Amino acid sequence: MHAADNLVQAVHLTAVKDQRVAELAHGQQRQLEIALALAGAPRFVLFDEPAAGLSPTERQELIEILTSLPAHIGYIIIEHDMDVALRVVESVTMMHNGRVFKEGLPQEIESDPEVQELYLGGGHE
Template identity: 65%
Template sequence: MTDASPAAQLATGNALELEGVTRAFGALRAIDDVSFAVAAGERRAVIGANGAGKTTLFNVITGDFPATAGRVRFFGEDVTAVPAYDRIRMGLRRTYQSSLLFRDLSVWDNLFLAVRGVARGRFAFRRPRGSHPSRAATEDLLERVRLQAVAQRPVSSLSHGQQRQLEIGMALAGAPRLILFDEPAAGLSPAERRELVALLSALPTHMGFILIEHDLDIALRVVQQVTVMHNGRVLKHGTPQQIESDAEVAAIYMGGGRH
């Protein structure tokens, strides 16, 4: 990629651009010279065997880990040195492999806190009245992730699949521009996986996402493009159909068959 002004980057229509991104831990390069772009509204999967560098890549994109080298651009703006909380305010969201929910609070309260966390005046302690936009936004998220029936239940009483749905709902707070989903199907039952596919497929078309997922039956059904990583580097890109039929991907990632 060539260097360009923010205006020129915006003109490309890309939500995310990675240019030579590297993250080293001592002598170990967890990701090495990773470059690719994700268009605004695009849905992409990042796949690879354990240790391929997928989660480290997410951590660098979100600012949880600083890049050792390279650049990260978000909607044309260089965010390589921008703190994680500012990237959130710019519209970047993510979920994590390990749950970060408030288990003793209700589903509704978790979503409400997520809404308030990305809103102006988020440090106000007074609980808004029924007509407040934050309450309306919470109800909208409840409906979007199909958790109205358990709204007042504590998170600790939910099934694993319902907790994953809640995490997605919290990531949707504040109209994000790009969401990173880190293995959302991990530990889900077949029925919960079908619900996850329906939920991801129903997201607004302008809302792009990048998905790390070991279950290819899910990953390849809900995305338009796939990036395959191997040993911290990008092995190849392609459509779900191209990746599914690629012999090299089958040999390196799937061992000849799906995981």
């Protein structure tokens, strides 16, 4: 299989691989952006709010893509959608008012009372 085909498959765009970019849905365009970021075989990728503007279905697709990235590719994700962020990372550094507020494992951050109050609306499922 060709490297481009592998990337298309990795970001779940096989069914639309022959479409023009302008014809892709917003979520599919975001998936393509991930493929482009991976095309250069990076060791590290910075994702800046990859879930912004995505539907719930598209967010789930994003989670599946990010959690299936090869282990040799590190990434930092800046994300305000806590449901997405907490499902795709191994460790969390949260900032508040320009300073590091909390650091820890996703489950520690999610259950922290201060985090719940500030970021998760006082409670989180």
